[in-house]
Amino acid sequence: MKFFRYLFYSIIAGFFFMACVPLNQFRELEEANKQLSDKVESLGSENEVLQGRTEELKELADRLKKQVAELTADTLRKGREARKCRNDLQKLREEYDNLLSQLRNQTGTGDTEELLAYLQKLQEDLQQREDALIAAERDLKQREQELHDATASLDEARAELEAQNRRLLELEQALAKKDSASRALRKAIADALTGFDQSQLNVHMKNGKVYVSMEEKLLFGSGSYQVSSEGASAIRQVAKVLADNEDINVMIEGHTDPVPYRSGVLLDNWDLSVKRATSVTRILLENSGIDPSRVIAAGRGPYVPLVSNETAEGKRKNRRTEIILTPRLDQVLEILENN
The missing domain is CATH 1.10.287 (Helix Hairpins)
Structure with missing residues (x-):
């Protein structure tokens, strides 16, 4: 069935980029993610066999x-x-x-x-x-x-x-229940962010996940990883929604353009993207009641652009921070394991 195809691409984004967690914790998360990925891949193969057997x-x-x-x-x-x-x-x-x-x-x-x-x-x-x-x-x-x-x-x-x-x-x-939950989550977050400049943020679904993409202008000054007051307000609105949805895993990804950047504190664009992701994570968790174990912060540097960096407009769109929300698939995995 077609509805199985996108299931296995919607689990959790990779941890193979620099994450804003202690090294030991990062390695534990990386190993857990590898085990889960292997398990999902195995279950996917078994499910294809199951469909063929049917x-x-x-x-x-x-x-x-x-x-x-x-x-x-x-x-x-x-x-x-x-x-x-x-x-x-x-x-x-x-x-x-x-x-x-x-x-x-x-x-x-x-x-x-x-x-x-x-x-x-x-x-x-x-x-x-x-x-x-x-x-x-x-x-x-x-x-x-x-x-x-x-x-x-x-x-x-x-x-x-x-x-x-x-x-x-x-x-x-x-x-269907997972998709319904994702659609409801997307709507709840979109409604919570209606008071902000919609040209600087985008809430959409992709591969069963909800993406909250905020441009640099909404959150940070040029070359800065200090969140602006308006950006902090937007993040807190997202946090309110996530606090009421405990079965959601959260990843915050920082993205930059490829223009070389270095300062006394920051080593490069990758370092900047990591610190921006960490700054957003701290505000998201601040007094929100969100379990930190559900949250991962990662820097992606300039390596995952949305559009071409050949124009100033393209670079602007690529300088962004994304909050990626993944409904937990425990029920789906349990069904697959039982089969």
Whole structure:
């Protein structure tokens, strides 16, 4: 199903850029993320196999239905043939008994020889019919066993297919619930930021995540990592929404343009992006009640631009800080693991 395709790209952005956490904590987060990524990749492969198995089961069920129908018709035909053989055999036996009785009462030699010849022929015919009846009954028994086996296989395939469909439905419902939560979160944040200059911020969804992208002008002065009062107000509005949504993981990413920058404190643009992400993180957590373990701060430097840096307008758009919100996928992963 198509709804699985974007699931595995929406877990958590990589930790392979400089994060604003202590080194030990960063390594722990990096290792946890690697384990989760490996787990999701493995579950994704298993889920593709599961979908393939579902299609195979559907095809098998169709084949078994056809086979059961053919075997049922063949069994009925063999049954009619067996019943006809029994009736014919019964008639031949009755005729044989009558002729034998006549022969015993017959006194004329010519008549006796004629009856003996006919009786011999009748006995041979009777034997052939008995052999045909035995073969028909054996064939009928074989067809009945094949029909029984095919019906059992069909029932098993149907049960497995129904179980597969139930699990897929559970997963679809979990994904729909996650998407609904993401849309509601996007709307809540967009509503909370309506009082700010919309040309300097953007709230949108991508790969199941909610992105709150704020341009440099809204948050910082040129080359600075001190958040402006207006920027701090916007961040606090986002924090209010996140405080009411505990099942959301948060990543703050700082981005710069590629123009070289260095000061007495900052080493380069990457250092600037890290400190900007840290500054936003501190305001986001300040008196908000948000669990810090849900939050990661990372600097991306100039390496993930939105648009080309060939123009001043492009550089302006690329100088941004993004708050990336990822609904937790515990329910979805649990369903996949159980399958």
